[in-house]
Structure formats: structure tokens, C-alpha cells
Amino acid sequence: MSNKSILIVGAGFSGAIIGRQLAEQGHKVRIIERRAHIAGNCFDERDGATDVMVHVYGPHIFHTDNQRVWEYVNRYGHMMPYVNRVKATVNGQVFSLPINLHTINQFFKTTCSPDEARRLIEEKGDKSISDPQTFEEQALKFIGRELYEAFFKGYTIKQWGMQPSELPASILKRLPVRFNYDDNYFNHKYQGMPRDGYTKMVEQILAHENISVELNTEFDRQEAGDYDHVFYSGPLDAFYGYRHGRLGYRTLDFEKFIYDGDYQGCAVMNYGSVDVPYTRITEHKYFSPWEKHEGSVCYKEYSRACGEDDIPYYPIRQVGEMALLEKYLSLAEQESAVTFVGRLGTYRYLDMDVTIDEALKTADAYLASLADDSKMPVFVVNAR
Structure with a gap:
């Protein structure tokens, strides 16, 4: 199997994991990221005023029943016990x-x-x-x-x-009621938070001699032909210059504030009343309960329709969007040497563990396609 030249668009979990898996097999991987940082929406950093680890794009809590995924994240980060209440x-x-x-x-x-x-x-x-x-x-x-x-x-x-x-x-997939006093928000076997943050974990995944990472770099489709294969984790409609229109997303706005002390006594407080404009308040030091901080960093979280310059969070996937999605899927299925991955590339809401699992399976599929000289799928999952 000859070494391939790989371009990966996006340095979040999808791109980083696919890149690492292929780099370990000797392939040369270039990862480009339009933002100024790695780790995508899982990016976290220390707040300068309080030293609290802040989930910059909203809280990310790791939970899974998938043992392969759990072992993978533990390989690159020290996972601490965490129960979301x-x-x-x-x-x-x-x-x-x-x-x-x-x-x-x-x-x-x-x-x-x-x-x-x-x-x-x-x-x-x-x-x-x-x-x-x-x-x-x-x-x-x-x-x-x-x-x-x-x-x-x-x-x-x-x-x-x-x-x-x-x-x-x-x-509302299932009856959201428990008839016992269990207040653990998730039912999964493995639950935790990375002690040093998600950004550090992704940094460790990317630390390989066959991987180069370029931040603040836009994807130019003209470059795709310079590589043996492209893995694209950006928005599916953006890949085609939004030629059929934009797929619908909800985006989030965060109103950050510092509090001297403990603000609400828990990580997440929901507000169900329409009279309160935000959906919830998150207090980030409670996502790292093994740390002690005098000050606190909180986010009020607001949801609204995603505009052209906003960060897309939740794909709407209503009737109109699904009809538009079909047009883009038809375009994508005509591609060769391109695979669309991740939440944006497949226009699906994905939890972190599913994102990681799909990235591992995508890398598996590509390596298998090289081994048996078969065509790599444009989508490894069903995006419909």
C-alpha cells in the first residue's frame, strides 16, 4: 500500500481522528482549519480572570456506551469522573x-x-x-x-x-420520565470530562509527524485535485457554494458574565418559561468539579435562526431542509476522492461519542478501500 496524500478540512474531532488514524499508517495528512484554533466547537480554554476552564461554544459532556470510543479518548486525555445533573x-x-x-x-x-x-x-x-x-x-x-x-x-x-x-x-424519542430518584442526566456506561480539556485532547491526537495543521485557512475546492483523497467536515452546502440555497440551522448566542463566588450551585440550569429569553445558564467551574475556584464564569444561552455569518449548531432537518438536503446529497454522490464527515458534512446532529465512532469507522473504511483497491464511499453513514 503506497503512502497517500490526504487533505482534511476541519480540525475538530472528525478531522483530527481521521488524520491520526491515517498518519499512523504512513499517509501524509494536511489539515486545514478556517478558525484560529483546533477542536471545533469542543474548544475550551482557561478564563483569564478566574482560571476556570470554559467551554467556549457551550458545554460538552462526554458520555458513551461504546468501549472503543471510551478507550480512544482515554488514550489521548485523562478522563475524570463526571455526572451531569x-x-x-x-x-x-x-x-x-x-x-x-x-x-x-x-x-x-x-x-x-x-x-x-x-x-x-x-x-x-x-x-x-x-x-x-x-x-x-x-x-x-x-x-x-x-x-x-x-x-x-x-x-x-x-x-x-x-x-x-x-x-x-x-x-421526543422516548418517555422522558424515570420512576426512581436517579438524576443522572445520561444513561451511558461511560461518563466523564477530560481533566486538561478537549482542546488538549485534540492537540494530542494531532501530535504526529505525518500531520500538518494550518489554522485560519479557508478550503479552496481547486486544491482538492492535488490530493489522493479529501475528507471534508465543513458544511455540505458550503462545499457547493450554496448553489441551491442554505440548509437550515439553529445557532447559539452566549452572554458571558463573571461572578465572584458560586452563582447557581450546578453546571446547568434550564429555564422553560418563554418569559425568560434564554434557554439555560451554564456555570463552567462545575464542569470541572475536581478543581476549586473562588470566581465563576457563567453563560446565558440563547437560541435563534442561523444567519450567513453565524456558527451553525443544530441542523433543523424539517421538510423544507430535507428536500434541499436531497439536492446536495445528489451532488455529493457524484464526487470521487471526497468523503463528507461529521455533523456539518452529513447535516446531522451528533453527540461527541458518535462523532468519534464515525471518524474511526471512516478511517477504517478508507484503509480497507486501499487494501482491496475499492472505491471509498462519499458518505460512510446514511445522511438521509
């Missing part, structure tokens, strides 16, 4: 999320046992809805109007910029 301020009270037995008893001012709580929630559910088609119908069917309006309706309106009655039921 989210709180929500509703009607002047603070509750635990996801909805659990404590939330139910507190909200309804009861002392239900697990079985009693199940019966209570079943009674609250709207039995007239047999086949929920929308987010709102899904919530009303399974948890009833009171919990839906308190914890989901306003938050969803702010997060997505549309009514829950306009969103598909699939967004």
Missing part, C-alpha cells in the same frame, strides 16, 4: 431533570412510590392520542399537559423557534 427553574421552583420520582413528587406535591407515580403519570397522559405525530402530541400522550407545559413547551419554542405542534414526534 441538570436542574430547571419552573414557576419559582427548582426541579431535577430528567423528570424523575423526586421531580414528580415535588411538582405534584405528593409522596408517590415508583408504582404510584407510574399510575399518576398514566392518568395524566392524554389517552385520546393513539398515534402521536408531533412533539406536542408525543408529550401530551405520555406525560400529560402539566409536565409538558412546565418542562418542555417553552424550552422547545425557544430552542427551535417554532411551536412543538410543528415539530415531529421523533424529537
